[in-house]
Amino acid sequence: MNRDPIITIENVYKSFGHVEAVVDVSLDVYPGEVVVIIGPSGGGKSTLLRCINKLETVDAGRIVVDGHSITETKNINRVRAEIGMVFQLFNLFPHLTALENITLAQKVVRKRGEKQAKEIAHEQLVKVGIGDKWDAYPSQLSGGQQQRVAIARALAMEPKIMLFDEPTSALDPEMIKGVLDVMLDLAQEGMTMVVVSHEMGFVRAAADRVALLDHGSLVEVTTPEDLFENPEEERTKEFLSQILH
Amino acid sequence: MSAEAREATRGRILPFTVPWESVPWWAIILAIVGIFVGWSVLTSEAYLDALAFIIDGVSLTLQVTIISYLIALVAGLIFGLMRVSDNPIFYAASTLYVEVMRGVPLLVVILYMGFVVTPRVREATGGQIDLQGVPAAIMGIALSYGAYMAEVYRGGIESIEHGQMEAARSLGMNYMQAMRYVILPQAVRRILPPLGNNLISMLKDSSLISVIALNDLLQTGRLYVSRTYRAFEGYNTVALLYLTMTLILSFAVRIVERKAAIE
Numbered sequence: 001m002n003r004d005p006i007i008t009i010e011n012v013y014k015s016f017g018h019v020e021a022v023v024d025v026s027l028d029v030y031p032g033e034v035v036v037i038i039g040p041s042g043g044g045k046s047t048l049l050r051c052i053n054k055l056e057t058v059d060a061g062r063i064v065v066d067g068h069s070i071t072e073t074k075n076i077n078r079v080r081a082e083i084g085m086v087f088q089l090f091n092l093f094p095h096l097t098a099l100e101n102i103t104l105a106q107k108v109v110r111k112r113g114e115k116q117a118k119e120i121a122h123e124q125l126v127k128v129g130i131g132d133k134w135d136a137y138p139s140q141l142s143g144g145q146q147q148r149v150a151i152a153r154a155l156a157m158e159p160k161i162m163l164f165d166e167p168t169s170a171l172d173p174e175m176i177k178g179v180l181d182v183m184l185d186l187a188q189e190g191m192t193m194v195v196v197s198h199e200m201g202f203v204r205a206a207a208d209r210v211a212l213l214d215h216g217s218l219v220e221v222t223t224p225e226d227l228f229e230n231p232e233e234e235r236t237k238e239f240l241s242q243i244l245h
Numbered sequence: 246m247s248a249e250a251r252e253a254t255r256g257r258i259l260p261f262t263v264p265w266e267s268v269p270w271w272a273i274i275l276a277i278v279g280i281f282v283g284w285s286v287l288t289s290e291a292y293l294d295a296l297a298f299i300i301d302g303v304s305l306t307l308q309v310t311i312i313s314y315l316i317a318l319v320a321g322l323i324f325g326l327m328r329v330s331d332n333p334i335f336y337a338a339s340t341l342y343v344e345v346m347r348g349v350p351l352l353v354v355i356l357y358m359g360f361v362v363t364p365r366v367r368e369a370t371g372g373q374i375d376l377q378g379v380p381a382a383i384m385g386i387a388l389s390y391g392a393y394m395a396e397v398y399r400g401g402i403e404s405i406e407h408g409q410m411e412a413a414r415s416l417g418m419n420y421m422q423a424m425r426y427v428i429l430p431q432a433v434r435r436i437l438p439p440l441g442n443n444l445i446s447m448l449k450d451s452s453l454i455s456v457i458a459l460n461d462l463l464q465t466g467r468l469y470v471s472r473t474y475r476a477f478e479g480y481n482t483v484a485l486l487y488l489t490m491t492l493i494l495s496f497a498v499r500i501v502e503r504k505a506a507i508e
Contacts, residue, residue: 081417105416
């Protein structure tokens with residue numbers, strides 16, 4: 001990978017009161033790459049991810065996404081439209097159907113017409129495997145289906161980057177595979193993805209690199225092979241021994 | 246009925262039973278009393294006389310209530326949005342408005358509008374703008390209720406999970422777009438009950454405008470009593486007319502709430 005990174009994170013620092021959530025983290029993500037962030041809870045994984053689309057503002061450091069400085073830009077909304085985000089608790093709009101969830105931002109932000117937005121929404125729903133659920137309200141869908149609608153909603157904006165914040169941790173075990181399959185397909189299509197997750201199956205199958213974050217600091221950035229076969233840092237070994245039973 | 250009980254009775258003819266606990270007793274009592282009172286009114290010369298005179302006041306009461314309510318709905322929305330705004334000027338201005346208007350009795354606001362604001366405005370504009378009468382009354386009620394409504398909107402907006410705003414913003418919507426398409430549609434559904442109750446309260450509180458000599462329902466009733474000395478029939482008629490209107494409204498509010506709950 002000799003191209004320029006699509007996400008550059010430079011010496012980012014973020015604290016909540018006295019709690020240091022992210023401490024001097026630097027990380028580059030290249031186009032088409034899948035980077036999975038792992039680490040103990042409270043380690044700053046989600047905070048770092050949320051800094052990338054400015055759901056959290058950084059205290060110090062710089063983040064550049066696709067040539068736009070997130071930390072300095074005047075028009076964050078235009079940059080956010082290029083960054084899809086999937087949340088742990090789905091955050092679907094409960095007053096809208098699955099289809100309307102997907103068409104809303106297309107119409108409001110991308111200024112697409114009703115017809116085009118609907119076509120794209122239907123396409124995306126088929127792609128995530130729930131094409132028949134377009135007129136269901138979120139409350140009528142299972143957790144796994146809701147998360148797939150949420151992914152479709154983000155993809156309909158045709159983002160250059162997808163961020164996943166623990167997309168499967170609120171799901172029942174039997175629902176996880178469906179969501180991970182959608183994510184695997186996406187990775188294979190060459191989507192740039194930054195994923196906070198503890199799904200080691202996904203790490204093995206899709207991750208190009210894995211970053212371990214602990215107490216806000218980047219402990220190690222490595223390939224999945226090295227992570228499982230010969231982790232360098234003591235902290236990494238310790239963490240892996242806790243999650244791989 | 247539990248699932249087992251349903252299973253046990255399947256295929257059998259059930260004896261006709263009345264679910265006594267779910268009967269709206271209050272509505273039945275009200276209906277019986279209503280029929281009785283309606284009958285006595287319509288067959289009594291004295292009540293028919295009072296009704297014929299006093300019913301003229303209904304139109305002003307309704308007019309003031311409806312217009313004030315519409316203004317208060319909009320004012321409440323604007324000040325409610327300012328109350329949840331990050332902008333310190335918006336926040337301070339709306340908080341000041343809410344605290345002042347909620348701290349002054351509506352009667353005082355109406356008197357103030359009628360006897361302080363109206364003459365001052367007339368003077369300042371050289372008679373161009375005259376709020377005398379109904380406009381002053383409407384402004385007083387709308388401004389006062391706007392403050393309560395602002396707090397209702399604020400509560401509704403703050404009750405929506407933070408993730409909704411984040412999801413909307415992550416899709417590239419700006420703050421106002423997220424409010425308009427994601428937060429407010431959900432918030433308004435949640436605050437329909439208090440919004441409806443405010444309409445009913447407002448209808449009753451509109452009787453306070455009689456203090457600035459407007460011929461609303463109450464004032465017309467007082468006029469009738471002072472002319473005929475029939476306080477009993479006069480005020481009974483006034484009370485009945487208010488009650489009829491508030492009951493109709495309260496049924497309408499229930500229907501709207503139920504519809505919103507189903508959606």
